[in-house]
Amino acid sequence: MPVFLNTQAADFDADFTALLSAKREDSPDVDEVVAGIIHDVRTRGDAAVIELTAKFDRLELTPDTLRFSEGEIAALVAQVSDAERAALELAAERIRAYHAKQLPEDMLWEEETGAQLGWRWTPVSAAGLYVPGGLASYPSSVLMNAIPAKVAGVERLAIVVPTPDGVANPLVLLAAQLAGVDEIYRIGGAQAVAALAYGTESIPPVDKITGPGNAFVAAAKRRVFGKVGIDMIAGPSEILVIADQHANPDWIALDLLSQAEHDESAQSILITDSQAMADAVVAAVEKHLETLERRAIAGASWQDYGAVVLVEDLDQAAALSNRVAPEHLELCVEDPDALAAKITHAGAIFLGGWTPEAIGDYIGGPNHVLPTARSARFSSGLSVMDFVKRTTLAKMTPAALQAIGPAAETLAISESLEAHGLSVRARLDALNE
Amino acid sequence: MPVFLNTQAADFDADFTALLSAKREDSPDVDEVVAGIIHDVRTRGDAAVIELTAKFDRLELTPDTLRFSEGEIAALVAQVSDAERAALELAAERIRAYHAKQLPEDMLWEEETGAQLGWRWTPVSAAGLYVPGGLASYPSSVLMNAIPAKVAGVERLAIVVPTPDGVANPLVLLAAQLAGVDEIYRIGGAQAVAALAYGTESIPPVDKITGPGNAFVAAAKRRVFGKVGIDMIAGPSEILVIADQHANPDWIALDLLSQAEHDESAQSILITDSQAMADAVVAAVEKHLETLERRAIAGASWQDYGAVVLVEDLDQAAALSNRVAPEHLELCVEDPDALAAKITHAGAIFLGGWTPEAIGDYIGGPNHVLPTARSARFSSGLSVMDFVKRTTLAKMTPAALQAIGPAAETLAISESLEAHGLSVRARLDALNE
Incomplete structure (x- = not known):
């Protein structure tokens, strides 16, 4: 069972603070290993990358096969079903349209003295995108990372994606193709990050690296930061749903579970002013947990980090949500716009019952790479802005x-x-x- | 003497690459010490901060005197001369006017289906600004960090500034006052960064920390990144001047030296298509180095990292400058606008002979916190954008x-x-x- 909190309880504040500060992830300390791998790739280039790929991915490569050829890509992409291709194409189109509105404008103005001041935006020249292999190899993440880069005008966009035992995900390759990715390398781990940051004989270096990854990838990104730019280091993600008595408890239960099924350290929180709604949602979650494919993961997440908070009114709900600063915030209430106006910290807001968070993950248009672990207090989701930089002008x-x-x-x-x-x-x- | 390079020399490319990759700074490895200090402040709060301040700054504080009182600030600020006050006020006004134009706009649009998409910007709630003590305690840096935060709408802005032996810089306090800073603490080092990130009994935590500092401060900022947001970790800075035959060699020499006098690891580069100009600038630098107050520092920087590059034409100059991606770029040429259009990577561009880089350091309006060490390839100077974050909206x-x-x-x-x-x-x- 998840934690139940009630704002009218005497020890509510202490309990809520404990909920906020619960450490949901223990990253193994791989820093030393990663430092060695980066040093190896910097000094031995391709040879190091090839050796490490043989060791970790059980895949023998040569400098000529580090990169997918056009023929290989075409053959893999041909395996994608028409329905999946159509879905990815629609997603790509909508994500592109949304992000195109983010292109910032140059400014230049003149003062009375004739002095000119302003700034100009230019794209990063070359960017690299890390795509995890195996189960968490998500084509949607390829679209979400690659499209903003291309909209920004990045000339050279490379993807690294490990293919353990040589197995590649055709959907990932199709997503890369739809997004306009220029180069795809079948490498992963800290060695792929090092290759992108420092370059090898076969892989030219990039200026910015984005994309999710495991503890090794995260540690490698931290280490190469400065040599290249990086995006945020993502932590376990979370959803917070604010619901009133008019919401549909079954839909909310599925929305909470769609977060919980990602990861045992994901967190799903319901805040409601209705005891009946709280009970109904919890019952619906229990029911779905009986049959859900990923019930082991989702159940563990809900059990360990799930929470239901009963509040007196929606103002209180907004205030608590702002303390959480959730990655995803759903407002399943009668007047979601009024409630949204009271939200000061959130990665993404989904307004009203017809907007499940999953729409944002795939196809709504906004980016699904969002600030986790309360970092919406100070940071934003991925956007075109991550692939451009400002040069100030003074004359x-x-x-x-x-x-x-x-x-x-x-x-x-x-x-x-x-x-x-x-x-x-x-x-x-x-x-x- | 600085390095002389000529694009027509056979080994130019290797020499220029060597210039780019010269390591100009050896940061001492203070990571372990810093980890200990952060742990100490997290567990013991005020008591740890007070002990560390006694140890490093030879200053005995109590929880009540960690923060400057209004009376103390008023007494110190009263020491500032009228001319200095007027200069700081003009700088504050101009920096504020420039940054006010950076406030990003919210967007919301409706699709044919009635779906609404968009985003909204909100300020970071609380920010902390690190100000170095001693010689490098620059009031201009206070304005450059604090004003963008206040323009963004940051409600609570705190400054930490060490005051070794109890000596405070009145100009720093005046700059803080002019910028609208809310709290000023007389603490520094890793302990101040830890206090801002995690809070103590007397110092509430903030969400974002910016500002320059020594190796301990930089290591502490890296460590608290994630718990709070941070700005870039600044490296040694650089200026690149592109000059044609019409430039004034004496002015350019002073501009190169105004970078070199900051720091022995600063870098000043001249690129010109005129051998006569190259010779005249070098001679003028030598002449000024005879009398300059900071000639030891400026001379070492010029000797070790200075460079003069002779090119065939200005297109070649622009291409080389883009490889450097300089923090500061001066275009002392007849048509600076035409040349600026060819620049793809630079922190700030100063156009024409009437725009010395020093104008940008103090009073032009643009920010002087700029990407160093070639990071203008992927990042921007400090701006209002560093103190706001985007929430995406979907309905x-x-x-x-x-x-x-x-x-x-x-x-x-x-x-x-x-x-x-x-x-x-x-x-x-x-x-x-």
């Missing part, structure tokens, strides 16, 4: 320099940075000659 | 779910995520009843 005129140069000189002197001051003074003197 | 209608729900179900099934599929199917079934 002074003699009049502008005469207006603001003396103040810059004063500040430079007070910071004991003489050359800074002189660089302004030399120009001011030229104007006053 | 389906029955018609929308009927249009796109089946594809989501197909993808869920192909990813073996049954509950995801069922959460969509249950709603579709209700519509088809």
Whole structure:
């Protein structure tokens, strides 16, 4: 059974704080192993990547077969059913349309002195996307990572995806193709991250690496950060559903379980102002847990980290949700827009009963790579912004320099940075000659 | 003498690559020490912070004196001269005006099915800013970090600034006041970062930490990343000046030196298509190095990392600059706008001879916290965007779910995520009843 909390209970605040700070994931400390792998790839390049792939993925490669050929991709993609292809195509189209609206605008303006100020956005030149292999090899994640990069204008987009025992997921390759990915390498783990960051004889380096992965991949991304940009390090994910008495308890139960089935350390929380709704949802979850394919995982998650919180009103629900800062927030209430206006921290909001979180995972359009583990307090989901960067622009005129140069000189002197001051003074003197 | 390179030399490419990959900074490995300090602050709170401050800053504090009182701030700020105050006020006003234009816009649109999609921006609730103590305690950095946070709408903005032996910099306090900072603590080092990230009895935790610091501060920021957001970890900074024959060599020399005087590991590079200009700039640098107050630092930087590159034309200059991806780029050429259009990677561009880089450090308006060590390939300078986060919005209608729900179900099934599929199917079934 999940935890039951009631805001009217005396020890509610302590219990809710405990719920928030429960550590849901123990990452094994693989940092030393990963440091060795990165060093190996940096010094020995292809040879190291090939050896490590043989060791971890039981796959013998050569420099020529590190990368999928066009023929191999075509043969694999041909295995995808028409229904799956149509679904992926619709998803790609909708994700592209949503992200196209995120392209930021350049700005340039002129001040009275004729000085011009502004900024300009440019895409990252080359990006690499890590795609997990095996069971968690999700074509939807390929779309969600690759499409924003291509919309941003990334010229060279490479994917690394391990293929243990040589088994590749045709849907992943099709998703890459639909997203416009330029290169696909059949490698994984810390060695793939190192190859993307530092390059090898056969794999040119990239400037930014995104995408989910296991503890080795996460540790490798942390280590190469600085040499290249990385996206967030994802933790176990969570859903929070706020429901009033009008919601459909069976739908909510499935939404909670669709989070729980991801991972034993996922967290599903229901906040409601209706005791009857709380009871009905819990009963529906129990019922579905009897038959669900992934009931072992979902059941463990619900048992260990699930929570049902009874509140006095929806304002209280919003305040508690803001303390959680959930990755996914569903508002299954009569007036979801009014409630959404009170939400200050959440990765994604799904408004109303007709918007199951699964729509956002696949096809709604918004990105499904979202801030986990309360990091929606300070970060955003993946977007086009992750693949562009801003260059600020400043162009002074003699009049502008005469207006603001003396103040810059004063500040430079007070910071004991003489050359800074002189660089302004030399120009001011030229104007006053 | 700095390195001289000529694109027409046979070994140019190898030499230029060596210049790019020169390691300019050896960070001491303080990670273990920092881990201990963070653990200490997490477990013992104020007591740990007070002990560490006594040890490192030779300053005895109590929980009541960790924070500057309003009276103390007023007394210190009163020491600032009128000229310095006026200069800081003008800088604050201009930085605020520039950053106000960065506030991103919310979007919400409706599809044919009535489905609504979009996103909303909200500020980080609480942010902490690290300000180094001692010589590198720069009031300009306070403005550059604090103003974007306040423009973004951060409600609670705290500063930590060590005051070794109890000595505080009045200009730093005035800058904090002008920027609207809410709390100022006289603590520093890894212990201050830990206090901001985890909170103590007297210091409430924040959600995001920005600002420069030494190796201990950088290691602490890396460690608390995830618990809170952080800005980039700054490396040694650099300037690249592209000059044609029309530039003023004395001004360029001072601009190169204003980077070199920061730090022995700073890098100043001149790229020019004029041998005469190269010679004149080098001579002017030598001349200024005879008298400059910080000639020891600036001279070492110029000697060890300075470079002059002779190119055939400005297109070649732009291409080389893009490989460097410099933090600061000055275009001292006849048509700086035309050249700027060819720049794809740079933190900030200063256009034309009237725009010394120092203007950007203090008063131009753009932020002076910029991506160093070639990271302009994938990241941007500090901005309002660092203190806001995006929540994506999706609201389906029955018609929308009927249009796109089946594809989501197909993808869920192909990813073996049954509950995801069922959460969509249950709603579709209700519509088809």
